[in-house]
Amino acid sequence: MTDERTPPTRRDTLRYGGAVTAGLGLAGCSDVADQSATPTGTGAYSATIEPVGTVEFDSVPETWLAMTAGWADMGIALGQDPPAGLTTTSRYHTHHYEDIPGVSVDRSDILQLYDAGIDKELFYEQNVDLHVFDPNFLTNRVENLGRADIDELAEKVAPFFGNTVFSRNYGWHDGYRYYTMYEAFEKLADVFQEQARYEAFASLHEAVRTDLQNRLPPVDDCPSVATVMVVSEEPEVFYPFRIEQGTGWKQWRDLGVSDAFEESDVETFTAARASIGYEKLLDVDPDYLMLYGYESLSATEFQQTFLSFFEDHDVASELTAVQNGNVHRAGGFYQGPIINLSLTERAASQLYADEFGGEQLYDRERVADIVTGTFDR
Template identity: 50%
Template sequence: MFGESDDDGLTRRTYLAGGATLLGGALAGCTSPATDDETTQTTGAPTTDAETAGSGDTDASASYAVSMEPVGAVEFDGVPETWVANNGSWADMGVALGLEPPEALWLTSRYHTQYYDAIDGLSVDKSGMVSLFQDGVSKERFLDLDADIHVMDPNFLMNRFEGWSEKDVAEIEERVAPLFGNCIYAQHYPWHDDYRYYTLMEGFEKLAQVFQRTDRYEAFESIHDDFQSNLAPVVPSAGDRPEVAVVWGIGDQPTEFYPYVIGGGTGFKHLRDLNVRDALAESGVKDFHGTRAAIDVETLLNVDPEVLLLRGYEAKTDAEFRNTVVASLEDHAAASNLTAVQNGDVYRAGGLYQGPITNLVLTERLARDLYGAEETLFDRERVVAAVEGDV
């Protein structure tokens, strides 16, 4: 396992990082939309029983290396037991691998554990999870957590948060544990242009290798493939699919919105898999990530999408969403003229951070909202069996 350093005292845990250069600098990273209602902490039931860390294909006491851009090859002298991750994409991958949840995320409020309610026998308790972002991100918090691995892209840390440099990252790796990860949830960061992105399943496979649980990854790969096959006949032909606008609503009575042009990254996977027609893509409205600007109701009326998908409300139940956000649009003098509002086609868009389980839940939910799918599109029992290692 991760032992104390040798006599040279340079590192607390043994690992080797190389093969890629970190992209430091002061480029502005993605900031969260200014208003975000996703602050409710959800405390679920205890997690599904997991096997001891290290169960899988390889001897848990043997050393091994896993490579991923931009960190290169990282060598482990034992399977990590405690971990920290950057967002709910990686946290959900850990759940799929049967691990205990990470001890910390950037923002725990955006890890929506209520998604697991759609799967009997699976629940996650995040009540003890720490938010790394608390008026910035401090090195002290990493030191206090003392995790065995930090599942995050070091370039995200350096470019998104003030006060972080390659020297600071190196200090955390030296005194605590390595960083291992790639920013996969979106593809708009200028500092990510110089190294590859990973798909959700590619990133999941890398994490499975780190925790030596590739058997569970393979089980989910099969579940994912079958889900895609079940989804295909649900998606109408191009001419029959409605035009959809994805926006982030500001507040419970939104009159301004951050526009999201559907792009790459795991945060848009469910929309791509449903072959959604993007009403904003050819409208002339610029993507939020390029402008950091909001649009008003009048601009949205000019686009007038058939369906309006709202981000920023995943902490609400469907009933809460309809009784607050949708009701406010219906009562608004201008917004009530939107075709989507008049036809009752306003839905939650799904979270930014998706892993192999939450993507199944969100894609199935949106298939019902958009296309009226009635059937169950993935086998819940297979999911639980894979999480528990019954593969």
């Protein structure tokens, strides 16, 4: 591949603004990143996000790649077609759309980029209008992509626009700001020029969140939760996660739970690739044990698989969560506004069954109207 290669993209209408000609490695550009989409002298509009900076657009991107399922979910919420590819499609839990009329995504139509081999050539082959990626994620997590490659792809294929919002445990992210889920969602709405859809979701989310928090018990009465990943249906090893500020743990924070690992010496899988066994889990002894990794199982299948195994296990059977039947699916790490509403509702029923059990906490028809564009703008 040579520098003369110029794929037939919409480069004349999608380009980086002159204010960010220093490249994509900007850190601490908060004065720029807090701007919303604004008209510019050289393009129809612009959008800004750290660490990328300001990107100018003469037309709305039509095709795109997404870093995670959280960004994909944001795009769906904004009425867009699904991304052409995701780093890991298996973590895009599209079953959360099943009870929303007129909203569905066939995950098999989305390319799993990790399987295809993420490199510069792959981005050329996909030839989309927009890369919703934090470029620093790629340069720090993909061996064969460097800063020069990102700059070349931004110039010759399509701009990058993203931030690693799902976790705040990456050391390389310390130099620039994180965004909350709805801050990131608003940034993407600027790109797709769907501010009205964003505002409608933000209003719905705030109403749901306010109702939840008005009905939660006092802080001292909220349960402790241990979130862990397992890779076997008869696990002997657990990969622990803290309930942190990243978007992947939003439902737990909104539901007022305490992190069972908070006062322990347990290191996280995200930061240190750490693992623990049953004895350490018993030392922590959470009120609820939430497992990542088996979202494809129904609630009944999950209980029959994991709770039954734990109840028959010499050590696991001593856990308070096991004895009380409080072992559940944790959901996914990657959440946008639709998936978050679904996971929050499910977690509320799991944790506070007497108050929320079986209750629909958000209006499916309202979500459908926003996604399909039939709501009052």
